[in-house]
Amino acid sequence: MIRELDRPLPEHRTPAEQVIRDLVSDVKRGLVASAGPRYFGFVVGGATPASLMADWLTSAWDQNAQVYATSPAAAAAEVIAARWIVELLGLPVHSSVGFVTGCQMANFTALASGRNAVLERAGWDVDSRGLFGAEPITVFMSECGHATVRSALHMMGVGSAQIREIPSDAQGRMQLSALEAEIRRASGQPMILSVQAGNVNSGAFEPIEAVADLVREENAWLHVDGAFGLWAAVSPELNGHLKGMERADSWAADAHKWLNVPYDSGIVIVKNPVQHRSLKTSRCAYAGEESEGRRDGSSWAPENSRRARAFVVYAVLRELGRAGVQDIVERCCMLARCFARGVTQIPGAQVLNDVVLNQVLVRLGSTTANGADALHRAVAARLQAEGRCWLGTTTWRGHSALRVSICNWMTTEDDIALVLESLACAIRETTDGSACRDG
Numbered sequence: 001m002i003r004e005l006d007r008p009l010p011e012h013r014t015p016a017e018q019v020i021r022d023l024v025s026d027v028k029r030g031l032v033a034s035a036g037p038r039y040f041g042f043v044v045g046g047a048t049p050a051s052l053m054a055d056w057l058t059s060a061w062d063q064n065a066q067v068y069a070t071s072p073a074a075a076a077a078e079v080i081a082a083r084w085i086v087e088l089l090g091l092p093v094h095s096s097v098g099f100v101t102g103c104q105m106a107n108f109t110a111l112a113s114g115r116n117a118v119l120e121r122a123g124w125d126v127d128s129r130g131l132f133g134a135e136p137i138t139v140f141m142s143e144c145g146h147a148t149v150r151s152a153l154h155m156m157g158v159g160s161a162q163i164r165e166i167p168s169d170a171q172g173r174m175q176l177s178a179l180e181a182e183i184r185r186a187s188g189q190p191m192i193l194s195v196q197a198g199n200v201n202s203g204a205f206e207p208i209e210a211v212a213d214l215v216r217e218e219n220a221w222l223h224v225d226g227a228f229g230l231w232a233a234v235s236p237e238l239n240g241h242l243k244g245m246e247r248a249d250s251w252a253a254d255a256h257k258w259l260n261v262p263y264d265s266g267i268v269i270v271k272n273p274v275q276h277r278s279l280k281t282s283r284c285a286y287a288g289e290e291s292e293g294r295r296d297g298s299s300w301a302p303e304n305s306r307r308a309r310a311f312v313v314y315a316v317l318r319e320l321g322r323a324g325v326q327d328i329v330e331r332c333c334m335l336a337r338c339f340a341r342g343v344t345q346i347p348g349a350q351v352l353n354d355v356v357l358n359q360v361l362v363r364l365g366s367t368t369a370n371g372a373d374a375l376h377r378a379v380a381a382r383l384q385a386e387g388r389c390w391l392g393t394t395t396w397r398g399h400s401a402l403r404v405s406i407c408n409w410m411t412t413e414d415d416i417a418l419v420l421e422s423l424a425c426a427i428r429e430t431t432d433g434s435a436c437r438d439g
């Protein structure tokens with residue numbers, strides 16, 4: 001791919017038409033069909049028609065969503081999209097919302113607000129005194145928590161020595177008894193708890209309500225990393241997994257995963273807007289005043305000049321409505337169960353996780369066999385090369401596995417049938433070398 005694009009730095013102009021024509025032909029071979037219905041890698045999602053078109057317009061309009069003055073339209077889209085998101089997820093109505101690049105930055109924004117809040121309660125004003133000399137904060141999270149939570153903590157001044165990784169159960173949820181013991185030990189100190197709603201491998205939810213009960217008496221900030229799992233709140237079938245979520249102080253989600261909008265689009269929600277706002281107290285002199293009805297989007301996000309990504313969130317929510325979001329979430333979960341049932345019919349394959357959401361982990365061969373890693377990698381590589389579907393590998397609780405994530409609005413039962421057939425063939429072809437079908 002580098003060779004395709006590699007030219008000496010152009011000294012002179014090239015006509016736009018030619019630039020674009022060449023760009024399309026040069027990158028073609030390296031594009032991944034991750035917007036399509038049979039891409040099951042990572043946790044990705046596609047783009048609905050309205051979200052894609054709103055995204056094109058966002059680029060064409062080229063608005064700076066920094067402050068009200070730079071784009072009243074972008075500011076208004078943020079106001080309404082923020083209200084819709086809070087209402088859709090059933091969160092406390094006065095919560096503030098920031099539109100960020102993805103869940104990494106949503107986690108960062110939320111956890112940094114939490115840092116300011118717990119230190120303030122401990123008598124330390126971060127805004128004037130910074131972090132140097134402040135009482136250390138202890139952070140509790142599952143050993144299976146998302147890497148971006150650790151990155152967020154490191155970026156905001158919390159080191160590994162201050163992070164207590166709680167041992168997890170077979171589904172990757174932190175064990176409450178272990179958490180309770182750790183909290184007792186740190187009692188009285190400022191603490192942050194990061195709870196996961198939707199594990200990237202198993203889809204499992206950590207028990208928010210029980211964790212909230214454990215820290216009721218503490219100077220604690222409770223954050224929910226729900227990059228994709230938070231959308232389960234729209235489903236009466238699934239929202240039991242999020243019981244007590246409104247008791248948290250902050251929530252992070254992605255729109256570019258399960259809400260099916262183009263990259264890059266993440267959402268941070270903080271229950272107390274004053275604490276959220278504490279992150280950005282400096283203003284550009286030329287920005288004008290933020291006031292009621294004149295929202296400055298950059299007050300609620302780390303960036304200053306920003307893409308007007310709320311147009312897209314507004315568009316997708318208008319397009320789908322509550323029922324449409326619920327339908328995508330429930331259908332993907334139904335398809336995950338359907339895939340898992342199919343896997344049990346494939347000789348030499350087994351499902352490793354409780355399929356509670358849209359994630360399925362598949363183990364090939366016996367759990368003790370040598371060469372298990374190579375087998376999983378070979379089967380995934382065969383499927384990827386064949387190009388009918390895409391799934392990747394992972395390591396789950398010390399075992400290699402294939403990993404399937406279903407979060408595209410277009411995926412159907414036929415797609416699942418096709419991936420099951422391809423998987424069965426790829427396993428046979430990899431393990432005994434027999435050709436399984438033609439073409």
Ligand SMILES: *Cc1c(COP(=O)(O)O)cnc(C)c1O
Binds near residue numbers: 103198
């Ligand atoms: C994807 C994911 C993230 C990171 O989100 P980005 O959009 O990649 O920044 C964080 N937490 C969880 C649980 C995720 O699934």
